[in-house]
Amino acid sequence: MVSETRVSEIYSCAALRLTDGGAFRVFRAVSNQSAILVTGGAGYIGSHTVRLLASQGRKVVVLDNLVFGHPGAIVDEGVELVEGEVGDKALLTQLFARHQFGAVVHFAAFAFVGESVTDPLKYYRNNTAEPLTLLEVMRDHGCKTFVFSSTCATYGVPESVPISESNPQNPINPYGRSKLMLEWILRDCGHAWGLRSACLRYFNASGSSEDGKIGEDHQPETHLIPRVLMAVTGEISCVEVFGTDYPTPDGTCIRDYIHVADLADAHALALDHLMGGGDSFACNLGTGVGVSVRQIIDAVEEVTGRKVPVTYGPRREGDPPELLADPRRAKEILGWEAQRKDVREMVRTAWLWISGPGGGRFPR
Numbered sequence: 516m517v518s519e520t521r522v523s524e525i526y527s528c529a530a531l532r533l534t535d536g537g538a539f540r541v542f543r544a545v546s547n548q549s550a551i552l553v554t555g556g557a558g559y560i561g562s563h564t565v566r567l568l569a570s571q572g573r574k575v576v577v578l579d580n581l582v583f584g585h586p587g588a589i590v591d592e593g594v595e596l597v598e599g600e601v602g603d604k605a606l607l608t609q610l611f612a613r614h615q616f617g618a619v620v621h622f623a624a625f626a627f628v629g630e631s632v633t634d635p636l637k638y639y640r641n642n643t644a645e646p647l648t649l650l651e652v653m654r655d656h657g658c659k660t661f662v663f664s665s666t667c668a669t670y671g672v673p674e675s676v677p678i679s680e681s682n683p684q685n686p687i688n689p690y691g692r693s694k695l696m697l698e699w700i701l702r703d704c705g706h707a708w709g710l711r712s713a714c715l716r717y718f719n720a721s722g723s724s725e726d727g728k729i730g731e732d733h734q735p736e737t738h739l740i741p742r743v744l745m746a747v748t749g750e751i752s753c754v755e756v757f758g759t760d761y762p763t764p765d766g767t768c769i770r771d772y773i774h775v776a777d778l779a780d781a782h783a784l785a786l787d788h789l790m791g792g793g794d795s796f797a798c799n800l801g802t803g804v805g806v807s808v809r810q811i812i813d814a815v816e817e818v819t820g821r822k823v824p825v826t827y828g829p830r831r832e833g834d835p836p837e838l839l840a841d842p843r844r845a846k847e848i849l850g851w852e853a854q855r856k857d858v859r860e861m862v863r864t865a866w867l868w869i870s871g872p873g874g875g876r877f878p879r
């Protein structure tokens with residue numbers, strides 16, 4: 516059993532800050548709205564989305580086990596952070612009894628592709644099995660709206676590029692499969708008990724908040740833009756480029772980098788769509804603009820005014836030459852389109868965070 520106090524532990528900013536004038540205003544403003552549960556909301560994309568939702572006056576409760584999340588990533592007064600597992604039924608039951616959740620936004624997952632190959636059970640347990648408990652508790656409490664962080668990794672090696680949602684989903688690693696299975700589960704729950712879900716298939720999330728207060732702090736960091744910036748600051752000795760002989764204009768791989776603020780906007784619109792009675796859907800979230808590894812390095816040198824130390828190696832197994840979103844469906848359904856399509860915007864904001872007072876790290 517979970518004790519009463521566990522749910523409102525030290526992270527319960529809401530309770531602690533009720534006496535604060537500003538926070539009181541927030542609570543009054545949102546008192547007529549149902550709350551939104553954001554799992555993994557102390558992580559990178561989740562924390563940016565939580566800030567947006569809070570700024571829209573929505574009541575947000577974050578559930579994060581803090582394995583990769585950071586309490587410091589929750590910056591808004593009035594947002595409650597509960598430390599716990601998505602698979603903890605007793606905790607979830609208590610939370611759903613305390614709040615009238617109108618929707619769940621589910622970011623919580625593990626996302627290291629390489630690790631998923633060496634330890635697949637860890638990924639199937641955390642990304643596929645644990646959410647079953649969350650869905651059961653949602654069903655039992657009549658909460659029927661779910662926004663899911665899916666991924667372009669569910670497509671595997673695409674049949675055609677740009678990748679539209681009609682491309683077959685044939686993931687090539689356990690990470691992608693663990694996500695695709697949850698997409699299927701959501702569809703089945705839709706048929707069985709009326710769950711309405713949005714499967715948002717992100718491409719490469721990047722950038723950080725415009726005020727530099729929050730950003731990407733993964734340990735280890737595997738994403739290209741922060742790694743190139745870490746090579747600039749000396750946190751790593753150099754950045755590795757895997758393959759320079761791909762059939763692309765400069766020989767390096769092309770990817771679709773989507774700004775984290777654009778991702779946050781899409782989540783808010785997906786919530787509006789589903790909570791307004793819209794049907795379940797799946798869509799890509801990308802810019803539709805392809806950017807090569809070489810172009811990222813060039814953008815970093817332009818933004819920072821510093822030379823990037825680079826080493827060149829052979830291709831990595833399983834890296835397709837080009838992964839690029841066809842983002843039209845998101846526009847048709849949500850009216851959403853990425854606003855920050857120039858990769859220098861992603862690099863500029865990521866640099867704000869990494870060159871800021873915390874050096875791109877939350878306090879530990």
Ligand SMILES: NC(=O)c1ccc[n+]([C@@H]2O[C@H](COP(=O)([O-])OP(=O)(O)OC[C@H]3O[C@@H](n4cnc5c(N)ncnc54)[C@H](O)[C@@H]3O)[C@@H](O)[C@H]2O)c1
Nearest residue numbers: 555558559560579580582583584600601623624664666720
């Ligand atoms: N970053 C990307 O480029 C990208 C691309 C496609 C999809 N995604 C998906 O988006 C989501 C967020 O990615 P991110 O980069 O912000 O990752 P992240 O690791 O920064 O955030 C995930 C958060 O979930 C928490 N978490 C993990 N398992 C949990 C569990 N069982 N219970 C409670 N909390 C748990 C972690 O502590 C972390 O705070 C993930 O589902 C990821 O698969 C990310």
